[in-house]
Amino acid sequence: MEFINNDSRPLYLRIKEYLEGLIENQTYKPGDRLPSENSLANELGVSRATLREALRVLEEEGKIVKHQGIGTFISEQKPTFLRGIEELVSVTETIENAGYKPGTTGLKMKLVKPSESLQAKVKLSEGEEILQLERIRTANGLPVVYCLDHLNNSYLYKEFSQEDFSGSLFNVLQNKFNISIKYALAQIIPVNADRALSKHLDISENFPLLLLEQYHYDRKDRMILFSQNYFRSDQFQFKVLRQR
Amino acid sequence: MEFINNDSRPLYLRIKEYLEGLIENQTYKPGDRLPSENSLANELGVSRATLREALRVLEEEGKIVKHQGIGTFISEQKPTFLRGIEELVSVTETIENAGYKPGTTGLKMKLVKPSESLQAKVKLSEGEEILQLERIRTANGLPVVYCLDHLNNSYLYKEFSQEDFSGSLFNVLQNKFNISIKYALAQIIPVNADRALSKHLDISENFPLLLLEQYHYDRKDRMILFSQNYFRSDQFQFKVLRQR
DNA sequence: CAGTGGTCTAGACCACTCG
DNA sequence: GAGTGGTCTAGACCACTGG
Secondary structure (H helix, E strand, C coil): CCCCCCCCCCHHHHHHHHHHHHHHCCCCCCCCECCCHHHHHHHHCCCHHHHHHHHHHHHHCCCEEEECCCEEEECCCCCCCCCCCCECCCHHHHHHHCCCCEEEEEEEEEEECCCHHHHHHCCCCCCCCEEEEEEEEEECCEEEEEEEEEECCHHHHHHCCHHHHHCCHHHHHHHHHCCCEEEEEEEEEEEECCHHHHHHHCCCCCCEEEEEEEEEEECCCCEEEEEEEEEECCCCCEEEEEEC | CCCCCCCCCCHHHHHHHHHHHHHHCCCCCCCCECCCHHHHHHHHCCCHHHHHHHHHHHHHCCCEEEECCCEEEECCCCCCCCCCCCECCCHHHHHHHCCCCEEEEEEEEEEECCCHHHHHHCCCCCCCCEEEEEEEEEECCEEEEEEEEEECCHHHHHHCCHHHHHCCHHHHHHHHHCCCEEEEEEEEEEEECCHHHHHHHCCCCCCEEEEEEEEEEECCCCEEEEEEEEEECCCCCEEEEEEC
16 A cells, blocks of 8 residues: 555554545445454554554544444534534634625724723733724625734834735735634624614614634644634524533 | 542543643633644543544643644633533523523413414424424513424423423423434524514514524434523623634 | 454654744 | 644453343
8 A cells, every 4th residue: 555655654544634635525324334443454454553543533633423432424414514614714714704705995094092991801011002903894895894803013004014914814914914813712692783884784673793802822822812703693694512 | 640530431531621721720821832642642541542532622622722833721711601602502502601690471372373484483293283382581570581482393282381481492492302402503593573573572662672583403303392592682792603 | 262443653745934 | 943733553341232
């Protein structure tokens, strides 16, 4: 067995992808039992530990299920729980995933002293100013999300130019400043559109919106960005896989 | 090193808990580097593979972070992202986690033919009836969640007695029928209270609510329960860790 | 009972980071 | 170069499941 090229990636990953291929091309179908770990390892010419590492990844991805004493099985098709809210994507991507063409209008950018409520949310040194971005995001030209972004690195201000913000702020941070957002702690809040929001999003007052308040962190757990995104509830579905 | 009792649980789990204890009692503090895997394995008198299995669990739980070529570090305190919405808990537990004493009022139970919209959500054989449970859940006596549960195993009807439903439906299913719910696919929907909901939850009309529509599955991916839970937005915080 | 996945060992080499 | 975590091997025994 060649896996597949003799190229550099770890063996267990190549094994994993090989098995993944067998699942995708229906050599193994949902519900089928895989050969035992011993025999599979032998067939593939790798140690059992290496095979198990590959299987572990497949199990994490939900593609196989193990049952001690019985065997390892190809998972049944489950209801799509990809693209759940637990996967961090930009608003731009969220709009794209919903099948629309993303756009931006009504950009405002300013340095502000944070209000008290904001001060509490974004821990800053006293008196510090904050870079605030206000945008209305559109899907196929229709306003669907109202976005407020707060960056404490206010020195970035002079580096920014308006044209940067037609798309994903994540991309701007990544490409221009090499800041990579790794995860966000999000709070999910149902709200009603007030007068301002109803104008921004072209909806009636009291229209139900989903507010996503998100603290974005980089790989070293530094808080980079605090954002408040108001989504029109009729345009987006927010799903999540909840596990025990 | 004894871990700790010579009792039956796997060695790597005992190692994991031992290390967990060292973290909790501040022997290792956030940011500290652990000894290298080789030296730690030697100190503990286990193989490196076993130690790595313990570390792997700790890493999954976010308690340590590894950096190749550098070392393994105790995680910084992150904003609590335990108890996020990605962890499936019953409404009862949700109320308890929010610091309240859970209760139940206004229980109704009936067999119904599903409406068309419900029919679409719960795939059933034609003409089949569904067991519907309606409950208002209270926190410290105040109504906070309106719950509709739909069970397609309508034969369970005669088995149920009213007293079962003061608490978690999960527990009833587990204890009485040995049905174990493993995961749920949830949709998060912001809604406004209509007249009926405003009465049930003792709030004004148009009060913002979070509707959680959940399809519950057992370990074998069989859909057991479809539930609709309307949460008062002022009583609960829904958080989620979003990762790239 | 035989066969499965789960745990564990001892040892080896590789890939990455730092000084 | 020295030290770290990442990968890999060969072999062993245990715990659980089914017939």
